[in-house]
Amino acid sequence: MIARFLTAAALLAASPMLLAGEALTGEVQKQATNWTAISMFVIFIALTMGITKWAAKRNTSTADYYTAGGSITGFQNGMAIAGDYMSAASFLGISALVFTSGYDGLIYSIGFLVGWPLILFLMAERLRNLGKFTFSDVASYRLGQTQIRILSAFGSLVVVAFYLIAQMVGAGKLIQLLFGLDYYVAVILVGVLMVMYVLFGGMLATTWVQIIKAILLLSGASFMALMVMKHVGFDFGTLFSEAVKIHDKGTAIMSPGGLVTDPVSAISLGLALMFGTAGLPHILMRFFTVSDAKEARKSVFYATGFIGYFYILTFIIGFGAILLVSTNPEYKDATGAIIGGTNMVAIHLANAVGGNLFLGFISAVAFATILAVVSGLTLAGASAVSHDLYACVIKKGKAKEEDEMRVTKITTLSLGVLAILLGIAFEKQNIAFMVGLAFSIAASCNFPVLFLSMYWKNLTTRGALIGGSLGLFTALLLTVLSPTVWVQVLGNAQAIFPYSYPALFSVLVAFIGIWFFSITDKSKMASDERERFFPQFVRSQTGLGATGAVAH
Amino acid sequence: MNNENVYRQIYANPRFQELVAKRGRFAWTLSIIMLAAYFAFILLIAFEPKLLGIPLGPDTVTTWGIPLGIGVIVLAIALTGVYVQRANGEFDRINQEILNEAQK
Numbered sequence: 001m002i003a004r005f006l007t008a009a010a011l012l013a014a015s016p017m018l019l020a021g022e023a024l025t026g027e028v029q030k031q032a033t034n035w036t037a038i039s040m041f042v043i044f045i046a047l048t049m050g051i052t053k054w055a056a057k058r059n060t061s062t063a064d065y066y067t068a069g070g071s072i073t074g075f076q077n078g079m080a081i082a083g084d085y086m087s088a089a090s091f092l093g094i095s096a097l098v099f100t101s102g103y104d105g106l107i108y109s110i111g112f113l114v115g116w117p118l119i120l121f122l123m124a125e126r127l128r129n130l131g132k133f134t135f136s137d138v139a140s141y142r143l144g145q146t147q148i149r150i151l152s153a154f155g156s157l158v159v160v161a162f163y164l165i166a167q168m169v170g171a172g173k174l175i176q177l178l179f180g181l182d183y184y185v186a187v188i189l190v191g192v193l194m195v196m197y198v199l200f201g202g203m204l205a206t207t208w209v210q211i212i213k214a215i216l217l218l219s220g221a222s223f224m225a226l227m228v229m230k231h232v233g234f235d236f237g238t239l240f241s242e243a244v245k246i247h248d249k250g251t252a253i254m255s256p257g258g259l260v261t262d263p264v265s266a267i268s269l270g271l272a273l274m275f276g277t278a279g280l281p282h283i284l285m286r287f288f289t290v291s292d293a294k295e296a297r298k299s300v301f302y303a304t305g306f307i308g309y310f311y312i313l314t315f316i317i318g319f320g321a322i323l324l325v326s327t328n329p330e331y332k333d334a335t336g337a338i339i340g341g342t343n344m345v346a347i348h349l350a351n352a353v354g355g356n357l358f359l360g361f362i363s364a365v366a367f368a369t370i371l372a373v374v375s376g377l378t379l380a381g382a383s384a385v386s387h388d389l390y391a392c393v394i395k396k397g398k399a400k401e402e403d404e405m406r407v408t409k410i411t412t413l414s415l416g417v418l419a420i421l422l423g424i425a426f427e428k429q430n431i432a433f434m435v436g437l438a439f440s441i442a443a444s445c446n447f448p449v450l451f452l453s454m455y456w457k458n459l460t461t462r463g464a465l466i467g468g469s470l471g472l473f474t475a476l477l478l479t480v481l482s483p484t485v486w487v488q489v490l491g492n493a494q495a496i497f498p499y500s501y502p503a504l505f506s507v508l509v510a511f512i513g514i515w516f517f518s519i520t521d522k523s524k525m526a527s528d529e530r531e532r533f534f535p536q537f538v539r540s541q542t543g544l545g546a547t548g549a550v551a552h
Numbered sequence: 553m554n555n556e557n558v559y560r561q562i563y564a565n566p567r568f569q570e571l572v573a574k575r576g577r578f579a580w581t582l583s584i585i586m587l588a589a590y591f592a593f594i595l596l597i598a599f600e601p602k603l604l605g606i607p608l609g610p611d612t613v614t615t616w617g618i619p620l621g622i623g624v625i626v627l628a629i630a631l632t633g634v635y636v637q638r639a640n641g642e643f644d645r646i647n648q649e650i651l652n653e654a655q656k
Binding site for chain 2: 106109113114118122125240241252255256259262263266269270294297301304308311534535539541543
C-alpha cells in the first residue's frame, strides 16, 4: 500500500535528483470528491473568466496580446513572475521534502531562488531595452534573423514542451488527490481552461490569473505558517525541538542529508537552476510586459521577495506538518502512512489548522496554481511559433497583424490539444526528469546565446547557431545517458553518464562552441554583425529606441 | 530622427562610458557576492555537511545550517533591493541626463 505512493519526496530522498520535486511523480490514489474545494475552485474560474472577458476587449493588437501592451507595473509583474514560478508541485513537494528530510528542503528551495538576483544584475534592463515580444528578439537583434530565431524558437518550444508535460501529468495526479476527479477529466479541464485564458485573454488575462494565484497562494501559506508558529508560541527553537522529538530521524532533520553528495553534481545542479531560470521563455517574456527598464528591475525585486518569502513559509509548513500531521491518526491510513502520500502533508496541515473550509481553499489554490503556470507556458510557446517562426522567419517581418494573431490562436489551440494528449500519454510514465531537462536545455541553449548576444561583441550568427545547437543536443544526450533516464526510465543497469545533471558540461560545451565558431568566422556577414554591436550596446544601456508602453 | 547618429554621439560621450563602467562594476560585484555565497553554501554541504549540523548552542537543537540557509535567501532579496535602489535612482538619473544631452 505504502509502496504505491512513490512520491516525489521519496524519490528526492533516494537520489540526488532534486528537480523531481517540480513534478509530482508516481502513482496516486483518487480521493473522495471534495465539494468544498470544487465550489471554491468554481468561484476562482468565474472570477478569472470575467477577467479574461475584460482582457479580450482590450486586446486589439499583437503588442496587447503578447505583452499586455507593456502596461503592467513592476509590482504587478513581480507578483505575476512569482505566480508563474511557484508551482503547485513546489508548494506540495518542498513542504513534503521538509516533512520527510527537514533541512534538505531548505537547500532545495534556495537553489530555485538564487538565479533571480543574477537575472536582475546581468539581464533584466538589457532585455527590456532590446526586446519587444520574445527573448528571440534580443538574441537575434544584430544577428541573422532566420537562423537565430529558428534556434531560439526551437529552444523555447522544447523547454515549453517538457515543462508542460510535467505540469499536465502533475495536474492530473494532484486533482485526483485533491478533488477526487478522474485523471482524464482533470487533464482535459486544465487544458481547456488554459486555452481559454490564453486564446481570449492573451498576456493581460494570463498576468492577472498569475497575480490572483500568487496572492491566494501567499496568503494561504502565510496563514498556515502563522498557525504553526502560534502553536509553538512564535518560537522557532520550540518548533525545531518539538519536531526533532517527534521525527523518526531525530536531530538529523536539522542538518544536510543525502540530497547533495558529490561536488560535480552539486555545481551542475546549481548551474542548471541559475542559468536555466535565466533561459526559461515564459519567464523571459514577462520582462516585455512592463513599460521600461525601471519597472523591469522592480519586477525582479518584488518577485525575488515573494518567492524567497514563499520558500521560508514552506519550510515552516513542513515542520508544522511534522508536529501537527504526523502525530494525528486522522491523517494516516491503517499502516501508519500519510493518506494520499507525503505530498499531501501541506493539504492535511491546512485541515489541521483551518478545518474543512480552509482545506477546500488550499486545494482550490493548488489547482489555480497549475492553471497559472501552464497558461504562461502556453503563451510563450504560442509566441515562439507565431512571432518568431511565422512573422519573422516565414514572412520576413512583413506579416499582417491579423494573420499573426490568427497563427497565434491556431497555435494556442494546437498546444492545448497537444498538452492534453501528452498529459494522457505520459500518465503512467516516469516524468521526473522532465523539469530537470527543461532547465538544463534552457541553461545550455537559450541562456548562452541570449547572454553573449548582449555581452560579447564578437558573437556571430554562425557561432551562436552552432554553439547553441551543441549545447542543446549535449544537454539532451547527457540527460538520456544519465541515471535519471538511462536507469530509471529505460531500465538499464548502469548509467553511461554518471551525473544526474548535465548542465556543467553542456553549458561549457555551448559557451566554448559559441566562442570558437564566432572567432573563426571571417565572413563579411560576421564583420557586419560585429559592427552592429555598438548601437545595440548603447540601446541596451540607455533604453533609447526601446519599445515603450502602448497607451490605451 | 536618425538613431544611428544619436547612438554614435552617446557612445562618444565620456559620461556614458562612465555610467556603463560604474553600473557594470556594481552589477558584477553583486553577482559575484551572490554566486560566491550560493556556491560556498552548496560546496559546504557537499564536502563538510557536518559543519552545518552543529547546534547553535548547548541547549538548542537549532543548527548553524538554519541561519545560514535563511541567510542566503535574505541575502538574495537584500542584494536585489540594493541594486534596484541604486540603478533606479542614481544610474537612471545619469542615464536621463545623457539622453537629454544627446537629443537636444
